[in-house]
Amino acid sequence: xxxxxxxxxxxxxxxxxxxxxxxxxxxxxxxxxxxxxxxxxxxxxxxxxxxxxxxxxxxxxxxxxxxxxxxxxxxxxxxxxxxxxxxxxxxxxxxxxxxxxxxxxxxxxxxxxxxxxxxxxxxxxxxxxxxxxxxxxxxxxxxxxxxxxxxxxxxxxxxxxxxxxxxxxxxxx
Amino acid sequence: xxxxxxxxxxxxxxxxxxxxxxxxxxxxxxxxxxxxxxxxxxxxxxxxxxxxxxxxxxxxxxxxxxxxxxxxxxxxxxxxxxxxxxxxxxxxxxxxxxxxxxxxxxxxxxxxxxxxxxxxxxxxxxxxxxxxxxxxxxxxxxxxxxxxxxxxxxxxxxxxxxxxxxxxxxxxxxxxxxxxxxxxxxxxxxxxxxxxxxxxxxxxxxxxxxxxxxxxxxxxxxxxxxxxxxxxxxxxxxxxxxxxxxxxxxxxxxxxxxxxxxxxxxxxxxxxxxxxxxxxxxxxxxxxxxxxxxxxxxxxxxxxxxxxxxxxxxxxxxxxxxxxxxxxxxxxxxxxxxxxxxxxxxxxxxxxxxxxxxxxxxxxxxxxxxxxxxxxxxxxxxxxxxxxxxxxxxxxxxxxxxxxxxxxxxxxxxxxxxxxxxxxxxxxxxxxxxxxxxxxxxxxxxxxxxxxxxxxxxxxxxxxxxxxxxxxxxxxxxxxxxxxxxxxxxxxxxxxxxxxxxxxxx
Numbered sequence: 001x002x003x004x005x006x007x008x009x010x011x012x013x014x015x016x017x018x019x020x021x022x023x024x025x026x027x028x029x030x031x032x033x034x035x036x037x038x039x040x041x042x043x044x045x046x047x048x049x050x051x052x053x054x055x056x057x058x059x060x061x062x063x064x065x066x067x068x069x070x071x072x073x074x075x076x077x078x079x080x081x082x083x084x085x086x087x088x089x090x091x092x093x094x095x096x097x098x099x100x101x102x103x104x105x106x107x108x109x110x111x112x113x114x115x116x117x118x119x120x121x122x123x124x125x126x127x128x129x130x131x132x133x134x135x136x137x138x139x140x141x142x143x144x145x146x147x148x149x150x151x152x153x154x155x156x157x158x159x160x161x162x163x164x165x166x167x168x169x170x171x172x173x
Numbered sequence: 174x175x176x177x178x179x180x181x182x183x184x185x186x187x188x189x190x191x192x193x194x195x196x197x198x199x200x201x202x203x204x205x206x207x208x209x210x211x212x213x214x215x216x217x218x219x220x221x222x223x224x225x226x227x228x229x230x231x232x233x234x235x236x237x238x239x240x241x242x243x244x245x246x247x248x249x250x251x252x253x254x255x256x257x258x259x260x261x262x263x264x265x266x267x268x269x270x271x272x273x274x275x276x277x278x279x280x281x282x283x284x285x286x287x288x289x290x291x292x293x294x295x296x297x298x299x300x301x302x303x304x305x306x307x308x309x310x311x312x313x314x315x316x317x318x319x320x321x322x323x324x325x326x327x328x329x330x331x332x333x334x335x336x337x338x339x340x341x342x343x344x345x346x347x348x349x350x351x352x353x354x355x356x357x358x359x360x361x362x363x364x365x366x367x368x369x370x371x372x373x374x375x376x377x378x379x380x381x382x383x384x385x386x387x388x389x390x391x392x393x394x395x396x397x398x399x400x401x402x403x404x405x406x407x408x409x410x411x412x413x414x415x416x417x418x419x420x421x422x423x424x425x426x427x428x429x430x431x432x433x434x435x436x437x438x439x440x441x442x443x444x445x446x447x448x449x450x451x452x453x454x455x456x457x458x459x460x461x462x463x464x465x466x467x468x469x470x471x472x473x474x475x476x477x478x479x480x481x482x483x484x485x486x487x488x489x490x491x492x493x494x495x496x497x498x499x500x501x502x503x504x505x506x507x508x509x510x511x512x513x514x515x516x517x518x519x520x521x522x523x524x525x526x527x528x529x530x531x532x533x534x535x536x537x538x539x540x541x542x543x544x545x546x547x548x549x550x551x552x553x554x555x556x557x558x559x560x561x562x563x564x565x566x567x568x569x570x571x572x573x574x575x576x577x578x579x580x581x582x583x584x585x586x587x588x589x590x591x592x593x594x595x596x597x598x599x600x601x602x603x604x605x606x607x608x609x610x611x612x613x614x615x616x617x618x619x620x621x622x623x624x625x626x627x628x629x630x631x632x633x634x635x636x637x638x639x640x641x642x643x644x645x646x647x648x649x650x651x652x653x654x655x656x657x658x659x660x661x662x663x664x665x666x667x668x669x670x671x672x673x674x675x676x677x678x679x
Contacts (some may be wrong), residue, residue: 011605014598016345022349025364032630033359036623037352044345047338064338082395090394091597094387094572100661101576102586114569121394122565136570140577150222150581153589171585172369 005055012052019044090146093117107164109136181532184229185540193230197237198541202548204238205245205257212242212258216507217385218571220514221378221578228515229533235511236537239504240292241545243483247284248549251476252277260483263455267468267475274471282418283476287429287550290422291481292542294433295440295488296535303524303531306496310521313497315632316640318520319625320649322618325499327656329441330611337660340611343602347615348622350375358624370587377510379579379588380616383595384609385503386575391600394568395633415550418473425477428458432481439482440489440501486540495531496524498621506613513580520621 019041026037055062101111114133118124124132144150151163160169184190204215215238223231246257251268264284271280314323330340353364354374365371400584422429432454439450458478459468468475500519512519517527524531579592599609633639640646 002377005605007601007605011598011601011607014535014601015342015607019349022352022364029363033356033361033363035630036626037349037364039626040345040348040622044342044349047342047345049344051338082392086395086397087391087600089638090391091600093595094391094596098576099574101580101589106577106580110573113573117569118566121568122563132566136243136573140573144577144581150577151584152577153586154585156586168586171587173587 008055009052011056012048016048016052019048093121101153101155102104103155104157105165105168106152107141107154109155110140177528178532180529181229181536184533185233185536187229189227189230190233193233194237194540195536195544196536197234198241198544198548199237200240201238202245202543202545205242206248211246212239212572213507214386214389214571215242215502216504217381218578219659220381220507220510222298223511224514224582226515228517228530229514231511232530232534233537233540235508236534237541237544238509240487240538243487244285244288244480244542244545244549245330246483247288247476247480248281251280251284258483260451260486261479263451263479264476264483266455267470267472267477270469270471271476272474276414276418276471278412278414279418279421279473280471280476281549282415282420283422283473284480285415285546286419286422287432287477287480288484288549289542289546290429291433291436291483291485292487292538294430294481295437295485296539297488298437299488299491300535303528304491306492307524307528310496310524312645313521314643315487315625315628317643317645317649318497319629319640320646320653321497321499322622324649324653324656325497325501325618325651326611326614329501329614330608331656331659337657339606340608343607343609344611344615347612347617348619351616351619352623356623357620360629364414372583375616376583376585376588376591377513377594377617378582380595381507381510381613382575382579383592383597384570384599384613385507387592387596388599388603388609390568390571390574390575391596392603393564397564419546419550421473422477425474427461428474428477428604429459429481432478433485436485437489438480440486442489442490442501450482450486453478454478462505484542487641491538493533494519496520498523498618500614500617503610503613506610506617509617594653 022037023041023045026034026041029041050060050064054064098111100113111133114136115129118129118132119126122129141152144152154161154163154168155166156168156170157166159165185194198216200219201212204211216235219238223234226234241260243260246261247264247268249255250256250261250264253274256262256265258667268280268284271277287649326344327341330337330344351374354371355362362372435454435457436450455468455475455478457645458474462468462474464472490501490505493499493501494508498509498518500506500509506577509519512523517523517530576589578588579588582588600613602609629639630637641650
């Protein structure tokens, strides 16, 4: 009995939904505009369905394995088999960072994030964590607006300090 | 041609261009010297910051990064027995034993000189082929370009470590995703779900940063510890010994030339890359040697073969990217992203209308390589110690800089969320065995494929025979079939060999 691998299922379903949506939506356009989505989309959907079925059928999986050359490990072939709990923790940090940046802006979130990460994940003493987060934040805040001329996002909260905290206009989604 | 060369040279002479080359070189060597980071992450993180820069300056920065990372990767390979990039694996075989004998400086010198000379060789070949490529590319019409895109996708899929079907499926989804938004071919918005965000299509920078920087960050941070693990103490290379090693490379002229040729040729094949060149050059040098037993014991020829090949691939890999707009690896995908960001159309138009940019990149790679040789010879020991920094200190800083870069490009905070979603999907795709590179190459080349396809049909007034009518198209189609059929051919060959062996045994 073959063991079904959840990542393969999740990615497969996700890619199937993306490709399927484009293929179905392309039917509303005229011939010239839908030809490439259909020419590319239909074989892609077929391959994704075969990969999905191969997760449940060892025989189909063996046939697919014929296509596995494994000629060169790509640059990103590092250890991707870490425990899911660790992956969820790290992904959680990144998701929390992006949401916090969206809501509160870079000026407030960057020092807080760095401090929290250094304390919780790096287990750094509090004083060093404070100093490290302040140093990195100051470098970023000097480098970006002054040297690179990049306006930093202040977050979507009501305006508290102009250009620093709150008052950012959310672009239409 | 000469005018473009002189323009590129004069641009390189500008103070800001010199600063860009120096910065790119330092970043490239640093990221190359830290195993696992590599030039891809450096380029992905820095790509957004170049928005608004002069195109030449941005190209000099990227030339500095991608041209030097594999040289930087030789440092931990020699001193820590941990290759900085996958293309430095064979360098560990002789470099580390040499370092353990107390000749770390000699090994670093050999690696730096072989890398520098390998790059110069391949860049010279590229420069010589450019006039011919310019003539050849004019013979390519829309149908040929369509097939070329498909060939690039198939070649890269085969070269990635996962299976052909998953690679092609990921590439197909990448092409479909690239069709979202305003189509320049039809002047109409498609598949955008009436979203303002999707009007111009999915933004490439958050996708690249998410896929390559954030997903990689998840891998390394979840693993913990430092990037490199050192079993035996760090050897301290001396400058005199390093210079001696650099000069010693000329005693291995034949090995150097063979490695450079292998690297250049294999680099020009999309998807093959430095790792294959590295292994092939090393094994060829060993087979051709009168003293093959010395390989793997700290033999200078082994280092020269490995390092000359993995750096010579830089010139080769630029050939399909600059001439046909077909990126051969992830670095080239990001470089093409930089072209688009600076209003330069990759492929034929680049060679015809922006030849000065092509020369700027070539000259930038040469300047960066010379600088790298100096950096490695003078500061290799220090750079190797960077690999010992725990990832828990690096990760939050890389994450913050990545998000700043993503935001900087369009000042759109939704891009932050898109990048993190791309990072999570990228990680899942890697874990599920779907090669990210084929998805991104499909995404980058999708519009070119559609434009070529539609233009072909317009020229032929709707007849599909145009795709099979020219000799160039036929040659490319045969190449696609050979590439795509190679797994089956390999399977049948293995089966035949096994059956034959079994018969002989019985």
